[in-house]
Amino acid sequence: MATIEQTTEVGAPAHRGGSGGHDEHATATGVTNKKLAMWLFLASDCLFFGAFIATYLLYRGRDSVGPGPKELFDIPFTSATSFILLMSSLTMVLALAAIQRGDERRLRIWLMATALLGATFIAGQVFEFTEFNAEGLDLDTNLFGSTFFILTGFHGAHVTVGIIWLMSLWGMASQGRLKQGDSEKVEIAGLYWHFVDVVWIVIFTVIYLVPQPAAPGG
Amino acid sequence: MTSPRELAEADESTAVAPVEHGGVTEHAPGLLPGEVRPHPSPLQYVLIAVILCVVTAVEIAVSYTEGDIPDSLIVVLLMGMAVLKFALVAAWFMHLRTDLPIFRRFFVLGIVAAIILYLIVLATLGVF
Numbered sequence: 001m002a003t004i005e006q007t008t009e010v011g012a013p014a015h016r017g018g019s020g021g022h023d024e025h026a027t028a029t030g031v032t033n034k035k036l037a038m039w040l041f042l043a044s045d046c047l048f049f050g051a052f053i054a055t056y057l058l059y060r061g062r063d064s065v066g067p068g069p070k071e072l073f074d075i076p077f078t079s080a081t082s083f084i085l086l087m088s089s090l091t092m093v094l095a096l097a098a099i100q101r102g103d104e105r106r107l108r109i110w111l112m113a114t115a116l117l118g119a120t121f122i123a124g125q126v127f128e129f130t131e132f133n134a135e136g137l138d139l140d141t142n143l144f145g146s147t148f149f150i151l152t153g154f155h156g157a158h159v160t161v162g163i164i165w166l167m168s169l170w171g172m173a174s175q176g177r178l179k180q181g182d183s184e185k186v187e188i189a190g191l192y193w194h195f196v197d198v199v200w201i202v203i204f205t206v207i208y209l210v211p212q213p214a215a216p217g218g
Numbered sequence: 219m220t221s222p223r224e225l226a227e228a229d230e231s232t233a234v235a236p237v238e239h240g241g242v243t244e245h246a247p248g249l250l251p252g253e254v255r256p257h258p259s260p261l262q263y264v265l266i267a268v269i270l271c272v273v274t275a276v277e278i279a280v281s282y283t284e285g286d287i288p289d290s291l292i293v294v295l296l297m298g299m300a301v302l303k304f305a306l307v308a309a310w311f312m313h314l315r316t317d318l319p320i321f322r323r324f325f326v327l328g329i330v331a332a333i334i335l336y337l338i339v340l341a342t343l344g345v346f
Contacts (some may be wrong), residue, residue, distance in 0.1 A: 031252040031318055039321045043328025050332030054339055079278050086274060090267040093311050097260045187313075194312045198304045205300040209281040211289045 038188045042195045049199050052151040053206060059143035061213030067137050068144055069212045074128070081124035082204045085159075088117035089197045092190045102180040108173045111186075114193065115166040118159050125156045148207065155203060158196045165189050252317045258310055266310045273299050273306075 027033065095110035129149070137145045169189055172178040178185065258266075277299045280292060309315040314322045340346065 031320065035252055036320070036324075039324045043324045043331075046325075046328035046332040047335070050336045054336035057340060058343055058345055075278065075281065079274070083271070083274060086270055087267065089270075089307060089311050090263060093258075093263045094260055097257070097263065100257070191312055194307055197311075198307050201300055201303045201307070205277065205296050209277060209296050210293055211281075211284045 032184060034188055035184060035191075038191050042191065045195065045199075049151075049155070049202075052147070052154060053202065056147040056151050056207065059147050063142040063144050065142050067132075067135050067141075069148075069207075072132050072135055072137060073208055073212075074131075075208060077124070078128065078204065078208050081121050081128075082200060084117050084124070085121045085197055085200050088114045088121070089194050091117060092193045096183065096186050096190050099178065099180060099183045099186050104173060104176075104178070107178065107186070108170060111166055111170040111173060115163050115170065118163045118166070118193075122156055122159055122163070125152065129153075151203065151207070155196065155199060158199070162189070162193050162196055165192065252321065253313075254318055255316050257313055257316055263310070266306055270303055270306060273303055 091110045091113040095107055095114060098104075098106035098110055129152075132145075137148075139145055139149050166189060169178060169186060277296060280295050280299070284292060308325065314325065
């Protein structure tokens with residue numbers, strides 16, 4: 001069986017503008033292994049999040065004790081944080097476009113903007129968790145608490161990892177270690193970031209927007 | 219303003235296939251590894267973001283119609299708009315429409331596998 005990656009003298013990348021360039025080489029698939037690996041990871045992560053979403057749906061409306069989503073959810077607030085996360089996807093692709101044309105100043109600006117928007121989303125999630133907790137919802141209060149905190153908590157953990165990744169890229173860019181030829185590093189981080197965004201699109205709709213069953217005991 | 223259809227048609231006309239030499243596939247000149255056609259421009263990214271904002275606003279508005287229209291219709295509308303947003307982000311921001319089909323195949327495989335697996339689980343456990 002042919003290996004995915006083959007060393008070749010063709011070697012040099014054909015980046016637009018091409019001032020950078022590092023030692024990546026052509027592969028049997030025509031794509032780099034890192035990007036392929038990220039897509040495989042994202043495909044597997046669909047199953048990861050699918051498990052938590054399915055579990056939430058399985059136990060939805062089966063609680064005998066409250067508090068439930070009808071009493072707790074603040075749709076305008078969550079809509080605002082969802083909007084912020086959606087806009088972070090725009091700043092992420094603008095960061096990628098900036099590095100692909102060799103504009104390092106805008107790359108740093110958009111990377112920082114994306115990280116800040118992500119941090120704002122996380123701050124909103126922490127606030128929401130705190131409010132729910134004050135209303136008496138904990139991880140072991142009822143089925144809603146368990147499935148809600150596990151699902152949104154794991155998503156928040158993904159966003160937090162993304163923020164750390166973005167900040168490390170920003171640090172590299174600030175030190176001049178992220179050049180036009182390294183655009184794939186930003187693209188792969190972007191793929192991860194957009195994935196947490198699309199997962200939130202599903203979570204926001206399924207958990208927050210879809211009509212809730214009647215309140216426990218009601 | 220350029221419509222999304224015009225943007226898509228313009229992109230179709232600029233598609234460039236990768237070239238294979240001795241079992242090793244090289245990307246076309248001027249394109250990044252894995253690209254079949256150039257990535258969208260910043261203006262196109264902003265246009266997609268505007269569409270996403272509008273769809274999100276409609277989604278939230280629809281969720282407030284609870285009690286006025288049947289819940290089943292609300293669910294269908296909301297899920298339809300979520301799928302649209304998901305597809306727009308995946309196609310444009312994640313570049314599935316401009317990159318090699320291998321990425322799309324991997325990702326779609328993951329999504330379809332997850333949907334089938336968990337639909338079977340939920341059906342088995344009597345959710346539907």
